[in-house]
Amino acid sequence: MFSIDFDNIDLNPEKLLLKTAIESPNFPFEYLSIIAEIESWRKEVYRPIYYVHKWWARRLGTVFRAIIIATFSSQNCSIVDDLYKPLKLKRGKIFDPFMGSGVTVGEAVKLGATAIGRDINPVAYFLVKNALSQKDKGRIQSTFEEIKQDIYSVMQKYYTTVLSNGETVTVLYYFWVKYLPCPECDQQVDLFSSYIFSKHAYPNKFPEAKAVCPNCGDINSIHYKDTSVTCQQCSTVFNPQVACVKGKMASCKCCGHCFQINKTIQNIGKPPSHRMYAKLVLLKNGVKQYLTVKEYDIDLYKVTVKELSQRDNFYPVVSIQPGNNTNQILNYSYQYWHEMFNERQLLCLGILAERIKKIEDINIRDLFICLFSGVLEFNNIFCSFKGEGTGAVRPIFSNHILKPERTPIEANIWGTPKSSGSFSTLFASRIIKAIDYCEKPFELKAVQVNKKWQSEKVYALSNPIGYKIANSFQELNDLRPVYLSVGDSGETDIPTESIDAVITDPPFFDNVHYSELADFFYVWQCYLITNHVSDKDTTRHAHEVQSSDSLIFAHRLQRVFVECHRVLKTDGLMIFTYHHSRTDGWSAILSALVKAGFAIVATHPIKSEMSVATSKSQAKEPIDIDVIVVCKKRERVKLDNNLTNILEDAYVNAINQVERFRSVQRRLSKNDILVILMAQVLKGLSAYHQIDTALDWLEEHKKEVIDMVEGIYFKYNNAEQ
Known part of the structure; x- marks a missing residue:
């Protein structure tokens, strides 16, 4: 020695x-x-x-x-x-x-x-x-700026909204909720476990929270401990702490029927549907504001769905194999890795991937593929909102498992200086x-x-x-x-x-099965790496x-x-x-x-x-x-x-x-x-x-x-x- x-x-x-x-x-x-x-x-x-x-x-x-x-x-x-x-x-x-x-x-x-x-x-x-x-820091920074020049405006148009005064502003995050049809009366049941969707990381010091009205969908500012709130829009009185979901069970507010969420999803045979109910926007003066989803937001999302449908081979289509850590999402009827993203995420990730593929220097390209792969962690429908006072996006693997999220958050993929988990902010916080x-x-x-x-x-x-x-x-x-x-x-x-x-x-x-989780990234890395030689769709190996x-x-x-x-x-x-x-x-x-x-x-x-x-x-x-x-x-x-x-x-x-x-x-x-x-x-x-x-x-x-x-x-x- x-x-x-x-x-x-x-x-x-x-x-x-x-x-x-x-x-x-x-x-x-x-x-x-x-x-x-x-x-x-x-x-x-x-x-x-x-x-x-x-x-x-x-x-x-x-x-x-x-x-x-x-x-x-x-x-x-x-x-x-x-x-x-x-x-x-x-x-x-x-x-x-x-x-x-x-x-x-x-x-x-x-x-x-x-x-x-x-x-x-x-x-x-x-x-x-x-x-x-x-690494050549100068060339890496200039490559980032070239990517920004080429696709920034294209991507950001999918994350805009119009205020009541007609002003166009940037959306930082969209808030979604899964919903299922009631097995008894077929009415839509939102899978909220609480109507409070935003509160501060230190609520005792900053007690203001945001709750969505279960009747009209308006956003109400409340104290995070409130148990009775009168909606400012429709005057409905509700307890923001209690919603339709408790543990593995959900109850229909129309007929009162109580049903098991997993079993209902398996009977339907496909993942639950989602709907937007709120957004967090960045005003021109730098202030963030919570707003309800309007017709403009729904129409803009429909545009992304249509544009994605017109593009061929725009994302990897790879099935999810059964396993210790993947069975949980298979039980939620997710069959393919791309189903873990919504259409707007797939469209913007595809735009970003296309541009990264064009980088000529293979070492710089690989570094940006690595960055892109990291962006996936914060931009999928398995992410949730951490709240104010901390990084807003709780990434998919915060719990070291693939846990379906009933109230996911959709972040602005390119991002702004006030974004969490975006391509631009991760470039600064991880790569630089x-x-x-x-x-x-x-x-x-x-x-x-x-x-x-x-x-x-x-x-x-x-x-x-x-x-x-x-x-x-x-x-x-x-x-x-x-x-x-x-x-x-x-x-x-x-x-x-x-x-x-x-x-x-x-x-x-008996803990985390790395290969089963790593496949979430691997299918995209294979899609992006032009000289990728493996014919496998998984990182699983007989000798792991x-x-x-x-x-x-x-x-x-x-x-x-x-x-x-x-x-x-x-x-x-x-x-x-x-x-x-x-x-x-x-x-x-x-x-x-x-x-x-x-x-x-x-x-x-x-x-x-x-x-x-x-x-x-x-x-x-x-x-x-x-x-x-x-x-x-x-x-x-x-x-x-x-x-x-x-x-x-x-x-x-x-x-x-x-x-x-x-x-x-x-x-x-x-x-x-x-x-x-x-x-x-x-x-x-x-x-x-x-x-x-x-x-x-x-x-x-x-x-x-x-x-x-x-x-x-x-x-x-x-x-x-």
């Missing part, structure tokens, strides 16, 4: 200590978690390079920078100090077999290492390639910010002010980011330090024992490490770990981050690791993704930490034939790590403690000589593990109270 070299001179390998900083129990995870916490709140601002396109479970750049530094440092180094030194990792080769959004690859090349990234999903590969490739970061990379440093942690940016630690990407391992050199590929990571072209460290973040077996069956997941993960074992040097480390709330999630990891020839030599808990992510905020005991799992080849580890002290040792080590978190006032949920304890248990079991016996032991002792978690949680919760 290689060490960090502060003077760009290779150190004599004979002088290196055998144990690295990442193997040491003193790895400073508690302080690193403070920095990671700060980064997690605005990841797209502090690490914009990984946010040029949507990906799931993006890990924190600070964490992986620290992991890489500690992997190539001796255990007596100060990792916290080294985070803020302009380090150069001489000739160290790092491989990430689950590249995802490219965090490992990006942080590795910032440290001067050679980085090899591979992912089985072509959407992930396309994202990372565009993030790390060389990523380019600026690549030109002047920085790290976050935590500083304490009045007993509160704040951040400051530290520059001049890394060279500018932007490379010619190698197309094979053999092409890697000082000018091409990054090799990216798409395909099965169980089979690579990497030479045997040529990698110093494998550093990655594998998928979770994703399955709701823990045995299948373990087997597929084992294939990749076996390849990692082959390419890793004899004394190299394989390091990955992981968490899970169930025992079978841990037994799958243990099985894959040991059968691939690895044993765990250290585990460190660390701050995970943003604490208020939707998927976490809805969990009873959310997991707020990952565990860093450090592995060596089993032939380089002293194995044990005694399981007697596994639980006792794991408990002592877990208590120590919990105490260290408490010393920096980090509260832990039960599942956080479970992650810490299970990682320690797996460390002991992975060094046992017989894997089947270790797996049986884990199954037999899972109740004892849960009891230990309860005890630790109870002990420290009572201490804090």
Whole structure:
């Protein structure tokens, strides 16, 4: 292995200590978690390079920078100090077999290492390639201006309306509601769960909200807690908090019949219809105003429907395949990916796509295809309104699933400076910010002010980011330090024992099925990329490490770990981050690791993704930490034939790590403690000589593990109270 070299001179390998900083129990995870916490709140601002396109479970750049530094440092180094030194990792080769959004690859090349990234999903590969490739900011900005000159006025005419005084203004957002015919009386039932469609993100401070009258459709300004409102237009008295939908059921206000929404949709055999009921316009003076939908708006939409019908092959027509994450929309009778957009969205996306295809420079064209693909995330009928005081559009994957939206929002696709999720605003917030970061990379440093942690940016630690990407391992050199590929990571072209460290973040077996969600973007990327060679309409792959069956997941993960074992040097480390709330999630990891020839030599808990992510905020005991799992080849580890002290040792080590978190006032949920304890248990079991016996032991002792978690949680919760 290689060490960090502060003077760009290779150190004599004979002088290196055998144990690295990442193997040491003193790895400073508690302080690193403070920095990671700060980064997690605005990841797209502090690490914009990984946010040029949507990906799931993006890990924190600070964490992986620290992991890489500690992997190539001796255990007596100060990792916290080294985070803020302009380090150069001489000739160290790092491989990430689950590249995802490219965090490992990006942080590795910032440290001067050679980085090899591979992912089985072509959407992930396309994202990372565009993030790390060389970019000419001037040419990219001029290309944007040329696109704007050609199609801005064409697209904006579909997002205009006329005020009562005859003035033409721009529409920022249209508000829609799904409706179904009542199975009993055939009357239209709007699928509102509340008649309040807009309120502030901080309603206690800004209590004004907007409600639509269920009788005449007029828009009323109300207090967000009001339970009785008299419509200013028709004098109807209604409770804005209660509408026709409650959970999975809807009731008809005409006949009172109550029916199941999903079952009714399936009986009809097509997705629910939609109607516009409100719009948010931008007045000439810059003020935003909510208005009801008028005849002009309906007629304009009919124009878009007619124009779309006159254009051939204007969008991809690809069927949605059944799957863990796609069955929900199939149950809503969505059969094709393009049905997730309305006609105006399809027309404007098609206009934008046609213009992007005309960009001659293939690298710039790919970057704008990446941007276009990101626009899809915020411009479909699965988006909803977040409200005032925040980004208005809640994108399709805010919940990491494909959830049909009963009251979708339609945004202005080109957008204005006051728009959310539009082509123009995402160009500025994603592409330009990523380019600026690549030109002047920085790290976050935590500083304490009045007993509160704040951040400051530290520059001049890394060279500018932007490379010619190698197309094979053999092409890697000082000018091409990054090799990216798409395909099965169980089979690579990497030479045997040529990698110093494998550093990655594998998928979770029963969580988000990335390929099923990524197909939403992939069908459009295939449509746009003129030299696209794949004949597949999906990113799904027989060898993807994703399955709701823990045995299948373990087997597929084992294939990749076996390849990692082959390419890793004899004394190299394989390091990955992981968490899970169930025992079978841990037994799958243990099985894959040991059968691939690895044993765990250290585990460190660390701050995970943003604490208020939707998927976490809805969990009873959310997991707020990952565990860093450090592995060596089993032939380089002293194995044990005694399981007697596994639980006792794991408990002592877990208590120590919990105490260290408490010393920096980090509260832990039960599942956080479970992650810490299970990682320690797996460390002991992975060094046992017989894997089947270790797996049986884990199954037999899972109740004892849960009891230990309860005890630790109870002990420290009572201490804090």
